[in-house]
Amino acid sequence: xxxxxxxxxxxxxAVKKVTLEMLTMARSLGTxxxxxxxxxxxxxAKLGEFGxxxxxxxxxxxxxxxLVAPKATVLASLVxxxxxxxxxIGSTQEGKEIAGRxxxxxxxxxxxxxVSLDADGTATQVIFAGSTIVKSAVKGSVPIVTVRPNxxxxxxxxxxAAVSTVDVAVGDKDKLATVVNxxxxxxxxxxxxTEASIVxxxxxxxxxxxxFKLVEELADLLGAAVGASRAATDSGFYPHAFQVGQTGKTVxxxxxxxxxxxxxxxxxxxxxxxxxxxxxxxxxxxxxFELADFGVVGDLFQVVxxxxxxxxxxx
Amino acid sequence: MKIVVLVKQVxxxxxxxxxxxxxxxxxxxxxxxxxxxxxxxxxxEALRLxxxxxxxxxxLTMGPQRATESIRKALSMGPDGAxxxxxxxxxxxxxxxxxxxxxxxxxxxxxxxIICGAESTDARGQVLPHMLAERLGVAALTGxxxxxVDGSQLTIERQTxxxxxxxxxxxxxIVSVWDTINEPRYPSFKGIMAAKKKPVETLSIADLGVxxxxxxxxxxxxxxxxxxxxxxxxxxQKVTDSGEGGVALVxxxxxxxxx
Ligand SMILES: Cc1cc2nc3c(=O)[nH]c(=O)nc-3n(C[C@H](O)[C@H](O)[C@H](O)COP(=O)(O)OP(=O)(O)OC[C@H]3O[C@@H](n4cnc5c(N)ncnc54)[C@H](O)[C@@H]3O)c2cc1C
Ligand SMILES: Nc1ncnc2c1ncn2[C@@H]1O[C@H](COP(=O)(O)O)[C@@H](O)[C@H]1O
Numbered sequence: 001x002x003x004x005x006x007x008x009x010x011x012x013x014a015v016k017k018v019t020l021e022m023l024t025m026a027r028s029l030g031t032x033x034x035x036x037x038x039x040x041x042x043x044x045a046k047l048g049e050f051g052x053x054x055x056x057x058x059x060x061x062x063x064x065x066x067l068v069a070p071k072a073t074v075l076a077s078l079v080x081x082x083x084x085x086x087x088x089i090g091s092t093q094e095g096k097e098i099a100g101r102x103x104x105x106x107x108x109x110x111x112x113x114x115v116s117l118d119a120d121g122t123a124t125q126v127i128f129a130g131s132t133i134v135k136s137a138v139k140g141s142v143p144i145v146t147v148r149p150n151x152x153x154x155x156x157x158x159x160x161a162a163v164s165t166v167d168v169a170v171g172d173k174d175k176l177a178t179v180v181n182x183x184x185x186x187x188x189x190x191x192x193x194t195e196a197s198i199v200x201x202x203x204x205x206x207x208x209x210x211x212f213k214l215v216e217e218l219a220d221l222l223g224a225a226v227g228a229s230r231a232a233t234d235s236g237f238y239p240h241a242f243q244v245g246q247t248g249k250t251v252x253x254x255x256x257x258x259x260x261x262x263x264x265x266x267x268x269x270x271x272x273x274x275x276x277x278x279x280x281x282x283x284x285x286x287x288x289f290e291l292a293d294f295g296v297v298g299d300l301f302q303v304v305x306x307x308x309x310x311x312x313x314x315x
Numbered sequence: 316m317k318i319v320v321l322v323k324q325v326x327x328x329x330x331x332x333x334x335x336x337x338x339x340x341x342x343x344x345x346x347x348x349x350x351x352x353x354x355x356x357x358x359x360e361a362l363r364l365x366x367x368x369x370x371x372x373x374x375l376t377m378g379p380q381r382a383t384e385s386i387r388k389a390l391s392m393g394p395d396g397a398x399x400x401x402x403x404x405x406x407x408x409x410x411x412x413x414x415x416x417x418x419x420x421x422x423x424x425x426x427x428x429i430i431c432g433a434e435s436t437d438a439r440g441q442v443l444p445h446m447l448a449e450r451l452g453v454a455a456l457t458g459x460x461x462x463x464v465d466g467s468q469l470t471i472e473r474q475t476x477x478x479x480x481x482x483x484x485x486x487x488x489i490v491s492v493w494d495t496i497n498e499p500r501y502p503s504f505k506g507i508m509a510a511k512k513k514p515v516e517t518l519s520i521a522d523l524g525v526x527x528x529x530x531x532x533x534x535x536x537x538x539x540x541x542x543x544x545x546x547x548x549x550x551x552q553k554v555t556d557s558g559e560g561g562v563a564l565v566x567x568x569x570x571x572x573x574x
Contacts, residue, residue: 011477067455067482068445093441093458100442103411104449109536110410112440122540128332134542176454177484185478192476198573222573240495241474246328246436247494255573265329276571291548294567298556306561311574
């Protein structure tokens with residue numbers, strides 16, 4: 001069976017969930033083979049647990065110090081060597097960028113934001129604010145697919161995870177954009193927004209940055225990530241990185257709780273495919289109630305602290 | 316400094332959008348077609364560069380005839396002129412093909428800086444900027460929330476999952492921007508009047524030396540086989556808080572095994 005290359009997303013020495021999803025997805029098309037950019041050592045065992053038969057490793061300054069292009073070059077030469085059945089990449093900003101370059105290098109089609117993949121290569125995408133489902137395919141020989149986090153449940157399967165080092169031979173054209181600084185921002189212990197199984201988001205109704213503590217408190221009690229509407233990020237209540245919606249992150253958790261969010265179409269675009277939606281809003285006409293499985297019409301400053309207290313009691 | 320800004324016309328993301336039953340392409344006839352939101356930030360950034368460093372700003376669009384409305388709208392914000400690639404053979408073109416055509420047009424324009432949106436609201440691809448950089452062999456500074464220019468050196472800040480990174484490159488370069496980078500200006504009345512007289516060059520794919528077989532349906536490397544509307548979510552239970560709303564909420568969460 002041909003290999004399926006899975007580009008590993010990792011942070012802080014840990015494999016991200018989307019990688020495990022991709023390794024799971026890859027099995028229907030061929031033999032999963034992971035591709036690690038950077039230090040693979042802390043990742044190999046986990047990749048093996050989820051079915052990676054091989055782990056290709058490309059590391060060094062040429063990979064680390066320049067934006068995107070070197071990774072695409074390495075990946076393109078790997079594709080030529082192993083002739084994979086497909087290349088799966090996380091649907092993150094960098095993942096899509098690598099996919100774009102790879103598509104040009106291989107003169108092959110690219111499908112972004114894919115949520116499932118059939119054995120014949122047919123991909124499913126959810127588009128237009130979650131309103132339309134599209135089945136598409138790549139005509140060329142090597143489908144390049146970016147996979148949206150939280151699209152499926154990763155299933156363990158033993159794989160050999162045989163490590164093989166890849167030559168990094170990149171040219172000057174790959175070294176035009178130099179990363180001069182990487183600044184880590186404190187993230188706390190909360191799960192990552194796009195991968196969390198519960199997301200608690202606050203909107204304009206939360207009223208201030210100070211009040212967002214209320215959203216965080218509920219999130220922490222539920223082991224959830226915190227999100228925000230654009231009105232909340234634009235008003236400086238919460239950092240922009242946490243915006244959910246059309247121009248922010250797309251999330252698809254088991255549970256999405258919207259606090260003081262009206263449910264504008266652009267906000268829905270980022271959360272409409274959540275499994276269960278709960279809303280608290282003082283306006284009974286708020287459009288968010290049209291899609292909420294459970295809604296409380298009320299003042300969030302009453303409802304949320306009471307809910308938090310109640311959860312504590314029941315724990 | 317010669318600046319080219321990429322502008323795409325898209326169906327308004329604030330209204331219902333559809334694919335056409337017959338060919339699975341975006342239904343533009345029934346939609347309210349607008350400038351892709353991120354591209355307004357790109358136009359603004361281009362104009363600010365021009366204000367600080369001089370030179371000329373040209374809008375580049377590939378799209379059907381009706382995209383001229385968006386081109387005029389873009390010009391009313393202040394750019395000097397536009398190039399519109401329009402050709403019947405382009406219908407059905409995918410991202411890869413679009414990058415081929417735009418790269419050819421960009422080769423003619425010879426820009427120092429190409430600015431575009433980080434993503435389009437219809438495709439949400441985020442793929443075009445790097446596709447173009449790959450084809451043109453220029454630097455790509457993508458996903459910028461901040462851009463500074465020092466002579467021919469460009470530096471951006473880009474948000475990442477872990478924080479942010481600072482990336483630098485010399486011109487020529489392509490820069491893609493998010494909505495956090497600036498606040499786009501509104502066209503003035505004078506700007507709207509002036510836009511009507513600004514030059515808009517139209518180019519066919521033959522003008523660009525692109526073969527019909529490389530673009531459109533024939534050239535597409537991806538196909539949409541079918542599409543279906545997702546059934547709209549239906550409203551569930553709604554309770555009005557009269558002192559016990561928080562408890563009701565937790566009751567629901569525990570009935571669904573979240574608590
Ligand atoms: C091109 C474009 C892209 C966009 N992208 C995004 C995006 O990515 N994400 C996004 O979120 N938006 C986006 N928007 C903006 C979107 O249209 C809405 O403006 C935004 O989602 C509104 O945020 P909100 O619901 O927090 O604020 P509002 O619409 O102002 O709603 C606040 C809600 O809080 C309720 N409320 C107030 N006080 C209380 C209280 N004490 N208790 C309970 N409820 C209370 C109110 O009843 C109201 O329903 C975009 C818009 C455009 C044009
Ligand atoms: N047909 C087009 N004409 C001009 N610019 C485009 C076109 N398609 C995409 N772009 C530019 O590329 C950016 C990213 O698009 P995408 O990769 O489709 O998300 C957009 O914000 C535009 O600036």
